[in-house]
Amino acid sequence: MMRKVLMLMLVVLMTISVVGIATAQTSRYDVTQPITITWWHAHEDQWHEHLNYMVEEFHKQNPLITVEPVYIGAYVDINTQLIAAIASGDVPALCTANTSYPPSYGAAGICEILDPYIKAYNFDIKDFGEGLIASTSYENEQICLPYLISTQVMYYNQTMADAEGIKMPTTFDEMDAFLKKATVFNKDGSTARYGTVFGGWDYWYYEMLYKNNGVELVCADGESTDVDSEMSVYITTKIKEWIDKGYAYYAYGTNASPNMRQLFWDGGAFSVFHTSSLYDTYVQQVKGKFEVGMAWLPGGLDKKSFKSEVGGAVIMIPAVASQRQKNAAWQFMMFMASPEINLYWADQTGYFPTRQSVMKINAYKEYLERKPAMKNVVSMSGWINPRNQHPAYDTAATQWRHALARIFNEGAPVKATLNQLADTIEEILEDY
Amino acid sequence: MSIQTYNENRNITNLAKQASVVLLIFGIIFMGIGVYGYMMSDLNYEALQPMAKQVYAARKEARSFETPIAGTIDLFGEGQGRVPLALVSLVMNNAVLILLVGLFFLFNGIMLRTQSWERMKDLLTVEPAVFFILLFVYYPLIDLLRISFTDMRMLVPDPQPFVGLKNYEWLFLKSGWPLFRESLMITLRYTFWEIFITLFGGMLLALLFNRMTRSFQVMRTIVFMPKYIAVATSAVVFIWILDGNHGILNYLLSIVGIKGPNWLVNASTALTGILFLTGWRVVGYAMLIYLSAMQSIPGEYYEAAAIDGADAVHRFRYITIPMLAPTTVFLLVTTFIASMKVFQSVDVMTQGGPGTATNVLVQWIYNLTFRDFRSARAAAVSVVFFVILLICTAVTMRYTNKSVNYDA
Numbered sequence: 147m148m149r150k151v152l153m154l155m156l157v158v159l160m161t162i163s164v165v166g167i168a169t170a171q172t173s174r175y176d177v178t179q180p181i182t183i184t185w186w187h188a189h190e191d192q193w194h195e196h197l198n199y200m201v202e203e204f205h206k207q208n209p210l211i212t213v214e215p216v217y218i219g220a221y222v223d224i225n226t227q228l229i230a231a232i233a234s235g236d237v238p239a240l241c242t243a244n245t246s247y248p249p250s251y252g253a254a255g256i257c258e259i260l261d262p263y264i265k266a267y268n269f270d271i272k273d274f275g276e277g278l279i280a281s282t283s284y285e286n287e288q289i290c291l292p293y294l295i296s297t298q299v300m301y302y303n304q305t306m307a308d309a310e311g312i313k314m315p316t317t318f319d320e321m322d323a324f325l326k327k328a329t330v331f332n333k334d335g336s337t338a339r340y341g342t343v344f345g346g347w348d349y350w351y352y353e354m355l356y357k358n359n360g361v362e363l364v365c366a367d368g369e370s371t372d373v374d375s376e377m378s379v380y381i382t383t384k385i386k387e388w389i390d391k392g393y394a395y396y397a398y399g400t401n402a403s404p405n406m407r408q409l410f411w412d413g414g415a416f417s418v419f420h421t422s423s424l425y426d427t428y429v430q431q432v433k434g435k436f437e438v439g440m441a442w443l444p445g446g447l448d449k450k451s452f453k454s455e456v457g458g459a460v461i462m463i464p465a466v467a468s469q470r471q472k473n474a475a476w477q478f479m480m481f482m483a484s485p486e487i488n489l490y491w492a493d494q495t496g497y498f499p500t501r502q503s504v505m506k507i508n509a510y511k512e513y514l515e516r517k518p519a520m521k522n523v524v525s526m527s528g529w530i531n532p533r534n535q536h537p538a539y540d541t542a543a544t545q546w547r548h549a550l551a552r553i554f555n556e557g558a559p560v561k562a563t564l565n566q567l568a569d570t571i572e573e574i575l576e577d578y
Numbered sequence: 579m580s581i582q583t584y585n586e587n588r589n590i591t592n593l594a595k596q597a598s599v600v601l602l603i604f605g606i607i608f609m610g611i612g613v614y615g616y617m618m619s620d621l622n623y624e625a626l627q628p629m630a631k632q633v634y635a636a637r638k639e640a641r642s643f644e645t646p647i648a649g650t651i652d653l654f655g656e657g658q659g660r661v662p663l664a665l666v667s668l669v670m671n672n673a674v675l676i677l678l679v680g681l682f683f684l685f686n687g688i689m690l691r692t693q694s695w696e697r698m699k700d701l702l703t704v705e706p707a708v709f710f711i712l713l714f715v716y717y718p719l720i721d722l723l724r725i726s727f728t729d730m731r732m733l734v735p736d737p738q739p740f741v742g743l744k745n746y747e748w749l750f751l752k753s754g755w756p757l758f759r760e761s762l763m764i765t766l767r768y769t770f771w772e773i774f775i776t777l778f779g780g781m782l783l784a785l786l787f788n789r790m791t792r793s794f795q796v797m798r799t800i801v802f803m804p805k806y807i808a809v810a811t812s813a814v815v816f817i818w819i820l821d822g823n824h825g826i827l828n829y830l831l832s833i834v835g836i837k838g839p840n841w842l843v844n845a846s847t848a849l850t851g852i853l854f855l856t857g858w859r860v861v862g863y864a865m866l867i868y869l870s871a872m873q874s875i876p877g878e879y880y881e882a883a884a885i886d887g888a889d890a891v892h893r894f895r896y897i898t899i900p901m902l903a904p905t906t907v908f909l910l911v912t913t914f915i916a917s918m919k920v921f922q923s924v925d926v927m928t929q930g931g932p933g934t935a936t937n938v939l940v941q942w943i944y945n946l947t948f949r950d951f952r953s954a955r956a957a958a959v960s961v962v963f964f965v966i967l968l969i970c971t972a973v974t975m976r977y978t979n980k981s982v983n984y985d986a
Contacts, residue, residue, distance in 0.1 A: 229948065398843060399843035400842040400927060540949070551932055555844075556845055
């Protein structure tokens with residue numbers, strides 16, 4: 147009897163130990179004491195209501211953690227302040243960043259590597275899909291979580307399209323016919339309604355027109371560029387031709403984005419190149435004057451390439467934060483990336499749901515029914531790719547943006563300007 | 579002197595001597611630690627490189643998995659003098675502070691030995707202020723110079739190698755030169771126009787408002803008011819005033835049949851657009867300075883000139899302008915320095931664009947640091963910019979000091 151009791155006790159002890167060890171492994175990342183963490187984000191006023199709702203929901207589920215969201219400004223402002231904060235050592239526990247930043251952040255080692263947290267909580271990272279995982283990783287280590295994801299699209303006036311029989315271009319070679327049909331001229335020859343507006347204040351809005359035709363700003367070798375290639379010259383010449391003829395408008399410089407939107411809302415443009423995340427804003431601002439359509443960007447001349455790039459925001463934990471902050475931040479990250487919240491955000495903002503499991507939720511079907519324009523984009527989402535991971539990409543793209551503005555707005559010669567640009571970019575790449 | 583006072587003084591002197599010894603010892607120790615830490619963290623000396631690498635690797639590990647920086651480090655090789663890694667890391671992080679504290683101890687130790695207690699009391703009174711000036715003004719300046727000789731990049735936390743004059747070579751002999759030359763020319767063009775608006779506009783308004791009636795006082799206040807408004811706030815307002823499609827300026831121009839340009843989007847008009855804001859802000863301040871100078875010119879001069887038959891133009895040419903010369907020099911120098919450093923209005927209104935049309939020097943330095951993350955290059959440009967400013971200011975001061983009659 148005694149022997150049986152001893153055996154039983156031994157088994158109980160071993161079980162407790164195993165459970166204990168397992169629990170201890172997890173508890174390394176657990177939050178055990180009340181803590182307040184700061185979250186730097188770039189969500190403007192119109193989203194604060196939804197943002198506050200989510201934070202309150204999180205507080206209900208996690209009474210030990212208080213999240214204080216702080217609006218910092220645009221992504222570029224967050225980047226500036228985050229760098230300064232890292233230098234001073236006083237960092238937020240969580241930070242939103244544009245999808246273009248993970249490569250340079252990863253190279254610099256300023257993000258907390260999330261793999262141990264993912265493992266400790268058995269977090270289903272694969273649910274994000276390969277493209278999004280690649281977009282938020284650096285050298286196969288997860289450094290951020292996909293959070294609000296968007297891609298490049300063309301918004302168009304669905305009501306006008308239906309009335310005038312205008313078909314959105316699916317490939318680059320269809321642009322000529324599309325622009326001729328969608329543009330309206332005044333009697334004096336000036337443009338009354340632009341066929342389209344290219345978002346020229348950020349390279350992200352036009353780069354797929356080049357990429358889908360094989361033009362890479364930074365080639366795979368990381369040392370050369372295609373911006374002076376024949377295809378690049380051809381595409382640039384075509385865009386310039388459309389702008390010069392009054393078919394298209396190149397939105398560039400101060401106030402470019404609000405001016406472009408206003409032009410579209412006022413009926414001065416049939417379509418615009420913009421981000422899918424602003425779908426709700428477009429629909430609200432049109433105020434029922436017409437129906438807003440959303441189309442995938444025109445694909446390549448080969449009619450085989452319809453790539454787009456991931457946009458929006460990722461969420462990361464600065465590596466220099468304290469472990470207590472990191473643990474609390476991770477809890478909030480998991481909450482933000484949960485399927486329900488993911489869909490809530492997508493529904494309220496116009497961003498995409500980032501988790502594949504969301505598509506199995508009934509609410510997702512209702513969401514698509516309420517936002518039929520989203521279907522066009524969601525059906526093509528397999529084409530969404532990570533952004534180029536070269537740390538100098540942004541710097542090179544800024545030069546590209548300046549060069550195109552000189553060509554489109556100031557009449558600089560196409561070939562010579564692109565040749566000069568290629569030299570500059572190759573020098574930048576050589577430097578890194 | 580009473581015996582009691584003599585004894586007190588002797589006690590203080592003895593105490594000071596003992597204290598000075600302690601301070602000297604601590605000073606030498608702290609300075610030694612500070613210099614060592616500084617060398618390890620930044621100068622990348624070959625002999626210290628392996629140790630620095632070890633510390634940085636441990637830090638990186640700690641950052642990722644919250645492993646406390648533990649273990650020891652072999653300070654002098656061959657197993658001798660092992661010290662905790664965390665301590666070495668602490669020293670590397672705070673080397674400059676430790677160095678300054680060491681300097682403070684050393685300096686006070688020497689002064690205690692060589693100066694009287696009365697003079698020491700004076701010294702101790704000003705030391706806190708001197709310490710902060712050293713820490714927040716001179717240290718950043720010297721560190722800027724140091725950074726310009728490294729390959730520091732904003733996002734790379736590891737120690738940056740010393741690269742000698744490579745950044746200056748880039749700036750003067752390689753791809754940096756056309757950018758620098760362009761940026762400097764834009765800055766000088768902006769500066770010229772800001773000085774012109776300040777001096778000419780300020781003097782014109784001062785002449786207009788140089789009367790003490792009630793309505794003129796109100797008008798003066800209105801003209802001066804923009805100076806109180808934050809640059810960023812007024813810049814946002816001006817963005818909309820100057821907007822090509824919806825701006826009020828182009829609307830007003832269209833009423834008189836002129837088609838206004840898209841001020842901030844066209845490369846040829848963007849700088850003019852920024853100068854509109856500048857003029858609006860600075861002219862009131864210049865007016866006020868000129869006004870107070872004008873009102874201090876004795877009325878007898880004008881009366882005597884009028885009796886001699888001088889008309890208003892002659893009185894202005896031969897009395898007002900010479901008497902205002904010191905004020906003009908003051909405005910010239912202060913406006914020159916301020917306008918060369920213009921940043922906020924440019925950053926808010928154009929971010930240096932379109933293209934590089936308004937890429938003034940400070941904006942370029944900012945972009946190099948925060949967009950391209952090339953801190954060392956930005957530091958090199960800053961150092962050159964500082965030298966240019968210093969030379970220009972010195973030349974201006976020297977020239978104007980010779981030509982301005984302060985007794986006029």
